[in-house]
Amino acid sequence: MTTPTSPAPPTGTAAQVATLRADLAAAGFTVDGVAALLGDVAGAALHREQRVPALRLARAADAPVATLVRLFMLGDEVTAADLAAALPGSGAAGAQALGLAAAAGAAPDDAVRALVDLRPYGATDAAGAAHWWVASDLGEVETGAPLTADHVLGIGGASLTLAQLTVRDARPRVLDLGTGCGVQALHAARHSEHVVATDVSARALGFAAFNAALAGTAFDLRRGSLLEPVAAEVFDLVVSNPPFVITPAAAYDAGLPLMEYRDAGRGGDLLVRDLVTGVGAHLAPGGVAQLLGNWEHHAGQAWQERVSGWLEASGLDGWVVQREVQDPAEYAELWLRDGGLRPELDRDAYEAAYAAWLGDFEARGVAGIGFGYVVLHRPAAPRAPWHRVEEVTGPVQGPLGPHVAEVLAARAWLADLEADGAGRPAGLAALAQRRLVVAPDVTEERYLAPGAADPQVLQLRQGGGLGRVVRPGTVVAGAVGACDGELTLGQIVAGLAALLEVPADAVAAEVLPAARELLLDGFLRPAP
Template sequence: MLSPALCARLRDALLDHGFTTTGVRDLLGHGAHAALTRGELEAPARATREAGELGALVRLFLLGAAEEKPPLPALDELVSGGLLTAGPAGYRAAMDLRPYGEEETDWYVLSDLDTPAARQDRDHVTGVGGASLTLASSLVRTPVVDTLDLGTGCGVQALHASRFSARVVASDVAPRALAVARATLALSGVSGVELVEGPWLAPVADREFDAIVSNPPFVPGPGRVEYVYRDSGRAGDAALAGLLADLPARLRAGGRAQLLGSWLHVRGEDWPDRVRSWIPAGCDAWILQREVTDPALHVGTWQRDAGLDLSAPATRAAASAWLDWLEAERVEGVGFGFLLVRKRSDGGPGEIVVEDLQGELADPLNLEMAQWLDRMDWLRAHRADDALLGARLRLAPTATLETYATASEEGWRDAGSAVVLADGPQWRHEVDAPAAALLAGCTGALALEELIALLAFAHDRPTDALVAATLPAVREFVRHGVLVPA
């Protein structure tokens, strides 16, 4: 693997030639860059023809082409370090190296090549895929002293954690993954990350952290390990359940953990109760299911991800065995989503919320996750009805009221209304006329109890009955950010 000194020289060369996320995007232009993200290579190849040294780097690392003499230092060392191969046609990339970053950062992520043959290697180190990006976009950025990146892989989450953590520890069970992560960090100019080897939380069994992030092997199936990045070795979703049980012991009071996970929808069981039961006492938790797949799609998706020929007899036999296992376990579907867990600082009982995302995400979830924690604190402080009634609330500026109608013999007939947020998860709540009027009146000028009294008078309803009907809805509105403290 590449030495730290060589990584530093390589980083300088890549930056000097403009091989950054911005530089590549500007070189290719919108159309060719979009084609590259779809895996279409001809348009970006054409865009690099007259692009000099930057064009050569794009062809070498992003298009898989051979370059006679790449504009890089110490080519022999890059070959011996495993980044390049040398042949009659010139040098080719032997590993995946690509620019990456967020605001005001120029990072580089090293990983194994994403080819069908490479993905079938048991110790394959994946790069920046959909799951990595999904988790990274959800991370709470509130500054902390130290963060554990559990199962770091190529080091993507450790890069992000370095932005909001004074110290970062990255662990993995695979020595090759740690070697790749070490090179990723060095190429990105990120220093001070401690890399530790071992399974799950064993390498940090005597330590506590302010934050833990993890994109663990979360693919439910029989208890085996075919691919280290994907399979936990425990049957079904038992590994996720076990990890959630163990996490609070590694968190300081008030610490948070964020991870991706999958859970089984078992015939005869309520899936929210199933996942809720995994959260230890004394923890707040938000489990947000993003999608559900049926067993056949689940198996096909992960066999395709491994680069297998789905029509090959061996692949079909493996699929059959996997489907047999799912059927024997009475699995009707497999859920996937986000988990946010916070250890209560006062040791009190936690609040566990399990729900589905209602549509496509319009924005990254990181702000929503941070605000959810703040909202839960506010709701806990206003748990008593009197405290909530005395609060002043405002309607979120991105909230809109939608009304809809159905056709009838007399024409359109009003069928209902819903308040919808235009940002974040775009939460949607059905509302009746009094609830819509209450939301419109939440301008921060009056306490909630005053608004309810006015509504009771306007709609000729008993105040006590309206309070009893309103407060649970108000708590839901606050939890989803439809209403915010004034």
């Protein structure tokens, strides 16, 4: 529900928005321009939500980019004259007409304050480099006050994670479910013919419309909860950073506001479960759904078992990667602060909501809360679905979208390969007839004791993707080393058996299953 103090989202004519776009570019208000102004120390402090170092530098600089950083990123007042110099085409009056700022008066020296957060955004995903400006509601750094219940969030860590995770091949129809200010829709518009963006918040849709116009594109915007606005429609790609935060009703009773961007008002992790089990009805054959989410760890049940049940119910191929786990206290503290309840401001309300959170988790046997990625896929032709549920907590390098696409392609390739004409499993024999190559980001590492002839540890390391490391054993490592696309896997097995003077069946029993897993993990690929 929109509060009276929340300003309307920015809006303007195509000509007004085009003039603003040109002004922002000419001012050097870009990711690189802001980084050059702030430097490493102030930039890192701002990332930690500390504005003082950046404010000192921006106030000392006499440049259009400094004025725009002060106004739109730091919540500082500037004069109408300074803003007019920074945006010569739009002027201070144009910024006010667009709903970006408000002035104390009409004189050049009158103060102007921002009504929205507006900042440059740059990212590299599987489709290449992207550069836009993104408007959202002012955050705590700019206002010094807690967020309002109808706050429209800007670019955060979760948004960046999902953008990097998403596959970026050509997808005619894309759905951005819970679009917020439209970041995922902006990414999707570069490789889709039609982008539908939904949200329960009318203010969020207003920001998404403005950001699309500022980027020179447009979305099909629809208001409604989750999948309701797209009933009976199917898509080639669905992306969602949904309001998955697990907030008990008792915490709201204690004074915590229901934040539209993070809270769906459902019990436990039912929202994520319902999305996983329900999104398949909206996926075209070959379609992919990718979302972020939380899931509960219940005492007495492995979390993998619980989430696997969701995948089974979906009827789709499914891959869940847990990236982080928090205990109930950590989880409550994180989202209490995000919701504006802090012990130094209102200790009684804070502790009441905290106790409500812990009480709810305790009553339902919640021992921890996981966070991670969900990838779902509808096969192009009917077949038995595959599922994988795992935990990978190490750092990842670069966009994960290409790796996700490779994993889905490898799974489909194996599914076709390992089925006979009637669709029955044909085992690993078919894999032995194929030629494989080592992925270009894979390296082999050998660790030897001083003076030793043979390594004590031999491992394969993935430079991209999820950065996996495997220790394959000497025989499997030898087979991987020979996968250069010239010989079939069966020929490699035969050669190793002759070299080691052991039965070929014994080598095949070790190599073929391992090669299958290495193929699925991205260490090996089918030869072109």
